[in-house]
Amino acid sequence: xxxxxxxxxxxxxxxxxxxxxxxxxxxxxxxxxxxxxxxxxxxxxxxxxxxxxxxxxxxxxxxxxxxxxxxxxxxxxxxxxxxxxxxxxxxxxxxxxxxxxxxxxxxxxxxxxxxxxxxxxxxxxxxxxxxxxxxxxxxxxxxxxxxxxxxxxxxxxxxxxxxxxxxxxxxxxxxxxxxxxxxxxxxxxxxxxxxxxxxxxxxxxxxxxxxxxxxxxxxxxxxxxxxxxxxxxxxxxxxxxxxxxxxxxxxxxxxxxxxxxxxxxxxxxxxxxxxxxxxxxxxxxxxxxxxxxxxxxxxxxxxxxxxxxxxxxxxxxxxxxxxxxxxxxxxxxxxxxxxxxxxxxxxxxxxxxxxxxxxxxxxxxx
Amino acid sequence: xxxxxxxxxxxxxxxxxxxxxxxxxxxxxxxxxxxxxxxxxxxxxxxxxxxxxxxxxxxxxxxxxxxxxxxxxxxxxxxxxxxxxxxxxxxxxxxxxxxxxxxxxxxxxxxxxxxxxxxxxxxxxxxxxxxxxxxxxxxxxxxxxxxxxxxxxxxxxxxxxxxxxxxxxxxxxxxxxxxxxxxxxxxxxxxxxxxxx
Amino acid sequence: xxxxxxxxxxxxxxxxxxxxxxxxxxxxxxxxxxxxxxxxxxxxxxxxxxxxxxxxxxxxxxxxxxxxxxxxxxxxxxxxxxxxxxxxxxxxxxxxxxxxxxxxxxxxxxxxxxxxxxxxxxxxxxxxxxxxxxxxxxxxxxxxxxxxxxxxxxxxxxxxxxxxxxxxxxxxxxxxxxxxxxxxxxxxxxxxxxxxxxxxxxxxxxxxxxxxxxxxxxxxxxxxxxxxxxxxxxxxxxxxxxxxxxxxxxxxxxxxxxxxxxxxxxxxxxxxxxxxxxxxxxxxxxxxxxxxxxxxxxxxxxxxxxxxx
Numbered sequence: 072x073x074x075x076x077x078x079x080x081x082x083x084x085x086x087x088x089x090x091x092x093x094x095x096x097x098x099x100x101x102x103x104x105x106x107x108x109x110x111x112x113x114x115x116x117x118x119x120x121x122x123x124x125x126x127x128x129x130x131x132x133x134x135x136x137x138x139x140x141x142x143x144x145x146x147x148x149x150x151x152x153x154x155x156x157x158x159x160x161x162x163x164x165x166x167x168x169x170x171x172x173x174x175x176x177x178x179x180x181x182x183x184x185x186x187x188x189x190x191x192x193x194x195x196x197x198x199x200x201x202x203x204x205x206x207x208x209x210x211x212x213x214x215x216x217x218x219x220x221x222x223x224x225x226x227x228x229x230x231x232x233x234x235x236x237x238x239x240x241x242x243x244x245x246x247x248x249x250x251x252x253x254x255x256x257x258x259x260x261x262x263x264x265x266x267x268x269x270x271x272x273x274x275x276x277x278x279x280x281x282x283x284x285x286x287x288x289x290x291x292x293x294x295x296x297x298x299x300x301x302x303x304x305x306x307x308x309x310x311x312x313x314x315x316x317x318x319x320x321x322x323x324x325x326x327x328x329x330x331x332x333x334x335x336x337x338x339x340x341x342x343x344x345x346x347x348x349x350x351x352x353x354x355x356x357x358x359x360x361x362x363x364x365x366x367x368x369x370x371x372x373x374x375x376x377x378x379x380x381x382x383x384x385x386x387x388x389x390x391x392x393x394x395x396x397x398x399x400x401x402x403x404x405x406x407x408x409x410x411x412x413x414x415x416x417x418x419x420x421x422x423x424x425x426x427x428x429x430x431x432x433x434x435x436x437x
Numbered sequence: 438x439x440x441x442x443x444x445x446x447x448x449x450x451x452x453x454x455x456x457x458x459x460x461x462x463x464x465x466x467x468x469x470x471x472x473x474x475x476x477x478x479x480x481x482x483x484x485x486x487x488x489x490x491x492x493x494x495x496x497x498x499x500x501x502x503x504x505x506x507x508x509x510x511x512x513x514x515x516x517x518x519x520x521x522x523x524x525x526x527x528x529x530x531x532x533x534x535x536x537x538x539x540x541x542x543x544x545x546x547x548x549x550x551x552x553x554x555x556x557x558x559x560x561x562x563x564x565x566x567x568x569x570x571x572x573x574x575x576x577x578x579x580x581x582x583x584x585x586x587x588x589x590x591x592x593x594x595x596x597x598x599x600x601x602x603x604x605x606x607x608x609x610x611x612x613x614x615x616x617x618x619x620x621x622x623x624x625x626x627x628x629x630x631x632x633x634x
Numbered sequence: 635x636x637x638x639x640x641x642x643x644x645x646x647x648x649x650x651x652x653x654x655x656x657x658x659x660x661x662x663x664x665x666x667x668x669x670x671x672x673x674x675x676x677x678x679x680x681x682x683x684x685x686x687x688x689x690x691x692x693x694x695x696x697x698x699x700x701x702x703x704x705x706x707x708x709x710x711x712x713x714x715x716x717x718x719x720x721x722x723x724x725x726x727x728x729x730x731x732x733x734x735x736x737x738x739x740x741x742x743x744x745x746x747x748x749x750x751x752x753x754x755x756x757x758x759x760x761x762x763x764x765x766x767x768x769x770x771x772x773x774x775x776x777x778x779x780x781x782x783x784x785x786x787x788x789x790x791x792x793x794x795x796x797x798x799x800x801x802x803x804x805x806x807x808x809x810x811x812x813x814x815x816x817x818x819x820x821x822x823x824x825x826x827x828x829x830x831x832x833x834x835x836x837x838x839x840x841x842x843x844x845x846x847x848x849x850x851x852x853x854x855x856x857x858x859x860x861x862x863x864x865x866x867x868x869x870x871x872x873x874x875x876x877x878x879x880x881x882x883x884x885x886x887x888x889x890x891x892x893x894x895x896x897x898x899x900x901x902x903x904x905x906x907x908x909x910x911x912x913x914x915x916x917x918x919x920x921x922x923x924x925x926x927x928x929x930x931x932x933x934x935x936x937x938x939x940x941x942x943x
Contacts (some may be wrong), residue, residue, distance in 0.1 A: 079715060079720065080720050080724065082717065083717060083720060083721060085722070102815045106670070110658075147681075147685070149823050151681050151682060151683040153681065154656075154680045154681045155647065155648070155651070155653065157653065205787040255678075255680075255681075256659075256678045257678045258676040258678055258679065258852075259851070260676070261778060261779045262779075309761055311819060386779060387776075387777050387779065390849035391778075396685075396686060397849045399685065399686075399688040400686025400688060400690070400849060401686055401687040401766070401849055402687075403685055403687065403688075404685065404686075404687025404766065407687075407688065407710070407718050407747075408710060408711050408716050408717075408718075409711075409748070409827075410711055410892055411711045411712060411748045411749055411811070411828075411829055411890065411892065411907050412748060412810070412811040412827050412829060414810075414829070414890075414891070414892055414893055414907075415658060415810035415811045415829040415830070415875060416810055416811075417893065418810065419808060419810045423804060423808070426804070426805065430643035450654055451648070451649045451654060452701065452702065454651070454654060454658070455649075455657075455700075455701045456701060457700070458657075458661045458699070459701060461661075461665060462661075462664065462665070462668070462760075462842065463758070465665050465668045465669065465670050465857075466842045466857045466858055467757070467857075467858060468857070469828065471791075492684065494658070494661070495658060495661065496661055497655060497658050497659075499659065500662070510707070531807045554786035554787065555782045555783060555785070555786040556676075557673060558663070558666040558667075558669075558670065558673065558675045558676075560666075561830075562665070580818075581818050581856075581857040581858075581859065581860040581861075582668070582673050582857040582858055582859060582860065583859055584838075584840070584858070584859040585859075600673070604728050609820070610673060610820055610821070614665070614666075614669045627668060627669035627670075627857075628669055628670070629670070629671065629818060
C-alpha cells in the first residue's frame with residue numbers, strides 16, 4: 072500500500088545516520104583528515120572560505136569534509152556558523168600594493184615594475200590527466216626551485232601606473248564615508264552602491280558570477296576588458312582598537328585580486344579614459360576575481376550613463392540571484408511538502424475542466 | 438560621572454530583554470491596553486522601570502537616540518551609552534528613538550522622523566514617561582489591535598498632544614509611534630490608532 | 635524575572651540560537667511591522683542552520699519572540715508530524731529548551747507553513763508564518779524597486795487587472811492559495827501560501843500574526859483585531875474552498891481537507907489537513923465514514939509513532 076509521507080523524528084535521525092555512513096564510504100580506505108583537505112584540496116577550501124565569508128582554513132576544510140565535497144553545502148555550513156560569531160572589530164582596508172606576492176601577471180603590459188610573476192598556476196599545464204597522482208606510492212615530496220632573487224617587497228598596481236598619466240578614472244578613497252555596507256547585517260537595498268555590489272559579488276556563487284562575466288564578453292553588455300593585473304598573495308590585516316588609537320596587525324590572509332581595465336568613450340562631462348572593474352576574494356580564486364571584475368564593471372553602467380539592458384548590468388537581477396546559499400535553499404525547498412496548496416490547485420483544475428467540458432457540450436448542442 | 442555612579446542594566450540580558458520585548462509586543466499589538474513590564478531594574482533618575490526596560494530592550498549601536506535636554510544633561514545619557522552603545526543625537530529628526538520624561542514640556546511631534554513613502558518603518562519611536570496611565574483625561578482609541586474601541590486616560594501630556602496626534606495619524610502609513618511608560622507599565626500607541634478626545 | 639535561568643538548552647549556542655544584537659534588530663522590525671500592518675519591513679536576516687526557503691524567516695521571528703516559559707507548536711501543511719515541522723521543533727527544543735505541544739490551544743507560539751490551525755486562536759497567542767515570497771506583486775513585477783513604489787503609493791491596479799483577467803477567462807478568480815489580501819485598508823499583502831480557505835481566519839483574529847521571510851529578508855505583521863480583506867469584486871465576491879466530502883476519519887465538514895490517494899485506480903479519501911484538530915475530534919468521539927478502518931487510521935498517526943523511512 073502507498074505510504075503517505077509522515078516523517079517522524081526517527082526517520083530524520085535515521086537519515087542522519089545514513090549520511091554519516093555514506094560520507095565515510097568504504098571503511099577499508101583510510102579516513103581523510105581535515106588537515107589533508109586543507110593542504111591537498113586547498114583551492115576547494117579557498118572557494119568555501121570566499122563564498123562562506125570567513126577566513127579560516129580549518130573550519131572550511133571541516134565543512135568540505137562534512138559536506139562530502141559538496142562545496143555549496145560546505146559554504147552553507149560555514150555561513151551558518153559565521154552567523155553565530157560576534158563582530159569584534161572592523162579592519163582597516165587591506166593594502167594589496169603591499170601584498171607578499173605569490174603570483175602577479177598583467178596582460179596589458181609586456182613588463183611592469185616588480186615584474187610578471189607566474190607563480191603557481193594551472194594556466195600552462197596541459198590538461199592531461201596525471202596518472203602519477205593516482206599511483207599507490209604517491210607523488211613523494213615535490214619541491215619547486217627557489218628564485219634567484221627575492222621579489223620586490225611592494226609592487227605598484229598597474230592601474231596606478233595608468234592613473235599617474237590620468238588615463239584611467241581616478242579612484243579616490245572616500246575618507247568621510249561611513250562604514251562600508253555589510254550584507255551580513257543589513258538587507259539589500261536599491262539602487263545599490265558599489266560597496267554593496269562588490270560584497271555581494273565576493274560572496275556570490277562562482278559559477279553564477281563566471282557565467283555573467285562570460286556573457287559580457289559575448290556581447291550581452293560589452294565591456295572590452297583587458298586584464299590589467301591579477302595578483303595573489305598574503306596581505307596583512309590591521310585593526311585600530313579604540314583604546315589604542317593606532318593600527319595593530321592581527322594576521323595575514325591570502326587574497327586574489329583582479330583589476331580589469333575597460334574602454335570608455337567619454338561623455339560631455341568626462342574625458343575619454345579607461346574605466347575599472349574590480350574583483351577580490353579570499354584565497355587563490357582567479358577565475359572568481361576575474362569574473363567578478365567583469366561583472367563589477369558591467370554593474371557600473373548607471374554611473375557611466377550606459378543603458379542597462381543586459382542581465383550582467385541589471386543590479387537587481389545580479390544581486391538578488393548571486394548568492395548560492397539563498398538560491399540552493401529556495402530551489403531545494405520545493406522538496407518540502409506542498410500538498411495543501413497542491414490540493415487547492417487540484418480542486419481548481421477539476422473545476423476548470425468541468426466548466427470547459429460543459430461549455431463544449433453546450434457549443435456542440437447549439 | 439564615574440563608573441561607580443553608573444546604574445546597572447539588565448542582570449540577565451538574554452531573558453530580561455526577552456521579557457521586556459514580549460511586554461512591548463503585547464503593548465504594541467493590543468494598543469491602548471496597559472501591559473506590565475515584570476522586571477526588577479534600578480535605573481538612574483528620572484527613568485521609571487518601564488522606560489529603562491524599553492531602552493535596554495530596544496536600543497543599541499544601530500539606533501540613534503534623542504534625549505530631552507533635561508535628561509541629556511543628567512546621568513541617563515551615560516547610562517544609555519554604556520549599556521546600549523547608542524549614539525545620542527542632538528537633532529530630533531535623526532533619532533530612531535526619543536526619550537521624554539517631562540511629557541508636559543515635550544517638543545512637537547513634527548520634529549521627529551515619520552519615515553518615507555517606500556520605507557515607512559524608518560520612523561521614530563517616542564518613549565514618553567507620564568505620571569499616570571489611568572488618571573488623565575479619557576480618550577477613545579480605535580484602530581488595529583483594538584476590538585472595537587478602548588478608553589485610555591493618560592495624564593501629563595501637553596494640551597495639544599492629541600491634536601498633534603491627529604496630524605500624525607493623518608500621515609498613515611507614515612508617522613511616529615509612541616510608547617507611554619509609567620512605573621512598571623506601558624501602553625503602545627502605533628501610528629494607525631485614531632484617538633478621539 | 636531577574637534570576638539567571640538554569641539552562642535547559644544546548645549551551646554551545648546562545649538561547650534561541652540568535653545573538654542578542656540580532657534579536658534586538660528583529661524585535662525592532664517586528665514592532666514597526668505591527669505599527670504598519672501588512673507593510674514589509676526589511677530586516678538584516680541572518681543565515682540560519684536551516685536552508686533558505688525551509689522556514690528561516692519564521693525561525694528568526696520565533697527565536698526573537700520566544701522565552702523559556704513558552705510552549706511551542708510547529709506545523710507544516712497543518713500537520714505536526716511532517717518532516718520539516720519535526721525538524722524545526724527539534725531545533726527549538728535544542729537551542730531554547732522550550733516545551734512543545736501539538737495542541738493549538740496550549741501553544742503560546744505557533745510556527746506554521748501553509749496553514750492556519752482550524753481551532754480559533756486566542757489573545758496573546760503568536761502565530762508565526764514562514765513566508766517564501768513576501769511580495770504579493772512579485773509574480774506581476776519582478777523588480778523590488780518597482781513593487782516598493784507601488785506599495786508606497788498604494789497603486790494596486792496591476793493586481794486587480796490580473797484578478798479581473800481570471801474572471802474574463804474562467805468566469806471566476808483562479809487563485810487558490812497565496813490569495814492576496816488588503817490589510818487595514820492600506821497594504822496589499824501576501825498571506826503566505828496558505829489556501830484561500832484560511833484567509834477569512836486572518837480577519838479580526840485576536841492573536842498576533844507575524845510573518846517572516848528569511849531569504850527575502852522581510853518581516854510583516856497583522857495585529858489583533860485588524861481588517862484583512864481578500865481581494866474581490868462586487869459582482870465576484872471572494873469565496874473560500876468547499877468540499878462535497880467530509881473528513882473520512884473525524885467526519886468534520888468545516889475543515890480544510892487533504893486528498894489521500896489510496897490506490898492507483900482513483901481510490902481516495904479526504905482527511906483533515908490539521909492533524910491536531912482531527913485527533914481532537916476523534917478523541918471526542920466524532921467518526922467519519924472510515925473512522926473505524928484500521929488502514930485509514932494508519933494515516934492518522936501521532937508524531938512519536940512516525941514511521942516513514
